[in-house]
Amino acid sequence: MTLSVSLDSITLTSGGRPIRTLVEDIRFTIPNGTTMGIVGESGSGKSLTSLAIMGLLPAGMQARGRIDLDGTDLLSLPREAMRKVRGARIGMIFQEPMTALNPAMRIGDQIAEGLLAHKAISRAEARREALRLLDRVHMPNAARRIDSYPHELSGGQRQRVGIAIALAPGPSILIADEPTTALDVTVQAEVLALLGELIRDLDMSLLMISHDLGVIASICEKTLVMKSGRQIESGDTEQVLHRPGDAYTRRLVAAMPHRDEGAGRMPPPPPPGEPPVLEVKDLRREYRGLSGQVLTTAVDGVSFSVERGTIFGIVGESGCGKSTLSRIVMGLDRPTSGKVLFEGVNLFDRSPRELLKARLGFQMVFQDPQGSLDPRQRVGTIVAEPLYLDPNAPRGKQREELVAEALRSVGLSPDDARKYPHQFSGGQRQRIAIARALICRPKLVVADEPVSALDLSVQAQVLDLIRELRDREGIAFLFISHSLAVVESISDRVGVMNRGRFVETGTAREVFRNPRDPYTRRLIEAEPRIDQPRRYGVSHPTDIAIPAEG
Amino acid sequence: MSDVSATPPRFGTGLNLRLTLGIVISGLVAALALLSLVWTPQPPTKMRMAMKLKPPLESGLAGTDAFGRDIFSQIMVGAWNSLSIAVVAVAIGVVFGVALGATAAAKRGFVEEVIMRMADVVFAFPALISAIMIAALVGAGAKTAIIAIGVFNIPVFIRVSRGLAQRVWANDFCLAAQAAGKGAFRITIDHILPNIAGGIAIQATIQIGLAILVEAGLSYLGLSLSPPAPSWGRMLSDAQTYLSQAPWMAIAPGIAVAVAVLGFNLLGDGLRDRFDPRREGRP
């Protein structure tokens, strides 16, 4: 089976007339049994391309060109004929396992449904086949799980179901649109391994869409780079990522957080006698039920310290307790036991009033640039909000000056104070959020996943800004993220968190180059990197050129 | 990071039709209502027995009733009566409902439970039933109608404002405000209320339409304004006796109600189409 895509355009139409071109001139071929990745940032049109292949473009969009599947032009097929192709010859899995399954239908039925739509078999047979597929995707306890509802499964398990659904009718090519983006790193590795195993054993082709170069590198033989609806570059993955021809590709690869960056710098020794900016001792946060029994322990005895002018990174998967930890450190939540010392003084010993005053010294930056700014307020008001804490804070002209200074220090203009958040891009909004954190001249900024929602190139800029603020202003950062690469590239010291405790702490170089804890090692092993050879779906390891160890 | 949603994209023209129609129709109704304060074709309560039961266009735009009163003039004054009762009642609902709903969303826990429970209970009493209860005690009248409708609107706005407020609270900027030292009350004033104001306004517009509808029902049963003050519902009740003789008596006031309610509903829907980003592309 060969898929040959020759898309002239995908346009947005209104009343039949095209009003905007979203995608233009995309051409590639996927021969039988090969894996191909389309990589690009948001708005690049990569998802639209895959939807066009499936014939699932939203109403109002039109694709022109030729999409040839073994001699048939899919774009010219009538609706009913395309429906028969969909699922039966091309399968697709999507990004959000949480929402990609019908919450009101058992998963076994959802798998069987796809089978029954394309093959004339009995329901009992379809159910047996569904069970077989669940086993194939390594679903634990398949015989029991087949009658579960999606909400009873974890994210990784749901994605396995999604894969089983796509595989059921036996397609020869699988399209995967950001299938692992919403998953934890270790789960991601498992799902990628599963995909690799399946396409190898079933001799299928794979079209993988992702913004993550590491993921593409780990499973795709060929890569196509897209930007703003156009094809920038394509070829062998190894060549595109390591010897890119186009400037944009080069920038994209350069924007990936690299191993060498942060790990090279040794943190300056702390001045003697001075207490660390932040010290956490035996912090514990339990959630109790109505009758007093412990339901969960989100933070289970965490201790660490952050020196002035350094960045302490906390890395962990979802549910490890890092967000709870950050909230306690910020004084937004009380711990069950333990101490949080800010410049030597216990945060929770103080009266609420004193606590507020102490807050001037540390601020917080959040993940979602969309949700962290009030859309109804002007940027100036937003940035000045922390001044509410300080009764001595200047008003009027002087306040405006402070706001202007804060904006300037994050690379924005003082004129921006008059605008509203929706007038800015995601990266700029994150800068505004940082400006808001800076206005009180804090000694410490707690940053909870500050770059996770940003595109790669923008992410690099914000990380640079954070480094600059550390070097120039001596601000300490508590940087929390699920991405190892990011944490490694920016932190001076690192804590690896799992199930409420730190399994390992040390300098970034120590932790990432010579991990001692098995969990840390598993995490590092699981993260796909572009400087490693392709490892999933590899049938003949000797055929793959192994680049020099990075 | 999937940059495509399966929802149909938004187009310019079709959606604004509702808003335009809504503004025009409700504007017309409001204008007629205001006009009636200074002028009507005939004095609405003046009985002219010689002109009784005349069909439309033979005497006046909508004909005359059993007492020779001009129906169109009555409709105009009725518009003012209906609209003012509706607006006052909904205002009561908004003021108390939003205050309680926002409090429920801010305080959560026990306070929220109590407020929502009370809202559930009051919700079980449609305005008509409360009006009957109130009228049995203190008699009918505009006050009865306003209280009955107003009280019913309170849980409506409690629910709406709590729902909207909860969604705003889920945003990180509320957390940021907390980190800035602001308490729940301050955050409600600074952040929650401005962000739910639009949704509340839209709901209020629709509730006004509904209130007009309910008031018509109340005055049909004689629970609202007493004669001789003209009210649409009572005009319909009077018309029932003369249904075969003078069918226009039953048609005109009903059309008035329907048009007024339609106007405000369209206005509310049109505003929602225009301003609620979640409904983009979905009229």
Place this chain on the structure above:
Amino acid sequence: MRAILLGRLGSFLLTLLIASLLVFASMDLLPGNAAAILLGTAARPDTIAALEQQLGLDQPAYVRYLTWIAGAFTGDLGQSASYGVPVAGLIGERLAVTMPLALMALVIAVGIGVPLGVAAAARWRQGPDRAASVFAQVGIAIPDFWFGLLLILLFSTTLQWFSAGGFPGWGDPLAALKALLLPAIALALPQAAILTRVTRSAVLDVSGEDYIRTAQAKGLTEGRVLWKHAVRNALVPIATIIGLQFSFLVAGAVLVENVFNLPGIGRLAYQALSQRDLVVIRSVAMFFAGLVILVNFLVDLSYLWLDPRMRGRR
């Protein structure tokens, strides 16, 4: 799961209790003297006292309340002052008209509103959708009692197919149903319009969810995607609205019964009102409120069946 069910049941009972307290407080405690109200201002003090004793008004408040509540179980809700017969009996015989009426209206409303709404969502922005939207918009604005009047005007006065009102009793079921038909249609119209709108919007909302895309990617037929996936998951908001709208249905029944002169509970309420018969009004108001609370409770229970996520983890 059992815990959830018990919780809902407790919640339902609590709401009923508070509602009954509310009715009792407003009817029996606040207004002063019910007997005086009944007899009017010119009544002599001893006549008032005698009536008070007859109505049991000389007892302390909580006794009166408990008597009333207990009476709901034993079937004794007091004596109607204006009719002179037991209230429970009155309500009982009127129920035979109101319940079938409400049920008919509900069935008609759901039977028209939901399919229309689904069709509108399926043919988004095309002919059927626009027609359905117009129907919905206009239908919501039309008062049900006026629509009833129009129906009488058309079908009774003009065409003479139906009588102008009244109820012949259940002795002849066919005639009884015929008498209820026009009122049920009048009652159902605004509800059908609202259901059309809500169904359409719920189905459209659900159509934007990811699992619809998954279903399409499987190559399922449009019909199956629409019904098994979209509508199935839209049932929760639809059920919610049915529950919420029920109180409006109840109010509408009061009005429609008066338009068509049907001897139902709605008409009883109105008649009792004109007689200032507080004893009857008290129980009628509680009946209606209780009905609304019950329906909402049933809707709440239906969520457990409709949305597996509500059942908690196994």
